[in-house]
Amino acid sequence: MGVTLERQRTLSERKHGDILAAASALFLRQGYRGTSMDEVATAAKVSKQTVYKHFADKEDLFRAIVADSTPRSGAIVAGVEAAYASGAGGAERALERTARALIDGALLPEATALRRLAIAEAEQFPDLAAAYYGAGPLTGVGAIMGVLAQARDGGAPLPTDLATAAHDFAHVAVSGLIDLALFFPSQVVPDAVRAERARAAVAVVLRA
Amino acid sequence: MGVTLERQRTLSERKHGDILAAASALFLRQGYRGTSMDEVATAAKVSKQTVYKHFADKEDLFRAIVADSTPRSGAIVAGVEAAYASGAGGAERALERTARALIDGALLPEATALRRLAIAEAEQFPDLAAAYYGAGPLTGVGAIMGVLAQARDGGAPLPTDLATAAHDFAHVAVSGLIDLALFFPSQVVPDAVRAERARAAVAVVLRA
DNA sequence: CCCATACGGTACTAGACAGTCTAGTTTTTG
DNA sequence: CAAAAACTAGACTGTCTAGTACCGTATGGG
Numbered sequence: 001m002g003v004t005l006e007r008q009r010t011l012s013e014r015k016h017g018d019i020l021a022a023a024s025a026l027f028l029r030q031g032y033r034g035t036s037m038d039e040v041a042t043a044a045k046v047s048k049q050t051v052y053k054h055f056a057d058k059e060d061l062f063r064a065i066v067a068d069s070t071p072r073s074g075a076i077v078a079g080v081e082a083a084y085a086s087g088a089g090g091a092e093r094a095l096e097r098t099a100r101a102l103i104d105g106a107l108l109p110e111a112t113a114l115r116r117l118a119i120a121e122a123e124q125f126p127d128l129a130a131a132y133y134g135a136g137p138l139t140g141v142g143a144i145m146g147v148l149a150q151a152r153d154g155g156a157p158l159p160t161d162l163a164t165a166a167h168d169f170a171h172v173a174v175s176g177l178i179d180l181a182l183f184f185p186s187q188v189v190p191d192a193v194r195a196e197r198a199r200a201a202v203a204v205v206l207r208a
Numbered sequence: 209m210g211v212t213l214e215r216q217r218t219l220s221e222r223k224h225g226d227i228l229a230a231a232s233a234l235f236l237r238q239g240y241r242g243t244s245m246d247e248v249a250t251a252a253k254v255s256k257q258t259v260y261k262h263f264a265d266k267e268d269l270f271r272a273i274v275a276d277s278t279p280r281s282g283a284i285v286a287g288v289e290a291a292y293a294s295g296a297g298g299a300e301r302a303l304e305r306t307a308r309a310l311i312d313g314a315l316l317p318e319a320t321a322l323r324r325l326a327i328a329e330a331e332q333f334p335d336l337a338a339a340y341y342g343a344g345p346l347t348g349v350g351a352i353m354g355v356l357a358q359a360r361d362g363g364a365p366l367p368t369d370l371a372t373a374a375h376d377f378a379h380v381a382v383s384g385l386i387d388l389a390l391f392f393p394s395q396v397v398p399d400a401v402r403a404e405r406a407r408a409a410v411a412v413v414l415r416a
Numbered sequence: 417c418c419c420a421t422a423c424g425g426t427a428c429t430a431g432a433c434a435g436t437c438t439a440g441t442t443t444t445t446g
Numbered sequence: 447c448a449a450a451a452a453c454t455a456g457a458c459t460g461t462c463t464a465g466t467a468c469c470g471t472a473t474g475g476g
Contacts (some may be wrong), residue, residue, distance in 0.1 A: 010444075012452060028268055031328065033241040036433060047454045058434070073292030119390045120239065126393070135392040137384075138429085164408055167384060172376050172412075175383035182327045183341040185334070200372055204380075218474080220422065244463060254422045256465085266464070 016054050018044040022056045024065040028113035032062055032121055066128050069114050073136040076105030077143045084147045091156035092202060098147050099173045099198035102140065112181040119182075127129055141170050148205065158205055165205045173201035224262050226252040236321035240270055240329055244378045273407050277322050281344040284313030285351045292355045299364035300410060306355050307381045307406035310348065314382045315397055320389040327390075349374050356413065366413055373413045381409035 009017075022044035026035040037058055041048040055061040083101035084094050105111065114132065122129035145166035152158045159165045177189050177197060230252035234243040245266055249256040263269040291309035292302050313319065323341065330337035353374035360366045367373045385397050385405060 010452095012444090015453080029331070031241070033239070034332075038433075047456090049437090049452060049455085052435070053452070087439080106407070116327055121325070122391055122393050123237070124242075126258055129391045133387070137387055168376075168380050168408060168412055171239055171379045171383040175379040179341070179345055183329050183330055183337045200376060204376055207415055220473090223423080245465080246463075255426090257425085257467095260465070261422070269426060 072133045091151045095202045099201040103194045169201045169205045278343045299359045303410045307409040311402045377409045377413050380412050
């Protein structure tokens, strides 16, 4: 998790990162109330006092790990845009790659865990839920709209209403699979199902 | 909540219902860990001792309220099927009513609260999450497939793959709105947005 | 009408948890 | 190299919580 082998990090910075990483793993797996500060300190191999040196209180630590995790949704979006441009084949193949990248990104364990956490704590931390929604679903659909615009410029037969098309594309591709991931945390969605959903998403927008 | 004015319920039965109702409201709003047994007893206007007379422990009570709430998803499904049959107009109008019923059902506050709860506790109570998924999303898509079959028999131009069509229909209609409800618990999705989603869902399946 | 059963209220046990404090050690830095 | 700052370990406070015990009162079937 961002532990990028920096050559001369100070001890304090290393501890800060350790605490964030440990808290991240615990909060994502056990939720806010299900995780204790003692657990965090132990998992980070750090004294409790040090935890409170770096973060004012539990809520502060929680906000920090969510703020730290949310940007990773941006990486998924970037992957989606890259998937369209890369590779061979016509618009249909390119859109299928796009859908597949979206699906694989959305089903990453950290992504689904963060989503579950944001939903679970939406009442207690509405600002975090809103931030997640903006960085995740919202920019995701925006990116897809951009890709569809490219495809239409390239001559693909797409509807005029690209906002609706992007919405349809995204939800046909990922919503059912995200449901599976949220309700069955331990299960992995098989490759064949992902491919089928990607095809369905392309089919939905490629006829107008 | 099932409090149907039965003429001569015994005191014990009344208390049982009071506890269920109070616990239901609290768990749905505050989650499992966020709700204490003292709170439940106070809200139900019952002594704590009585709570433990009716339910072995907190987990038992929680399972009871989820088991009590989940069947209500079935009522939503029934409403969806009824919406197709009722009213005037051709297949397109009927499908639009179907989508609208699905949307309104999914956005009921109790429905979204239960969904949030099932997702939040999916790791701790995987069996409850699975039961919810079966009673909610799964039977919902099944019901829509039935409606689409009816529509096709009536001459509507639908794809041959009705399972995929039902999946697409359901997710284009409700998934985006459910996201909104989950991430922004206090907001209400306006009527115009619901209507637009219903139209989009019909448009997606009515061209094959 | 009577007795088992359920109730209310409240006090209690036992443990978890957030956050503080102390006292001594290590790291950073000027 | 010395002072400042960050670290460790663990005890400690106050609060909350699940679940139990006690005891006196109300309910309701036989």
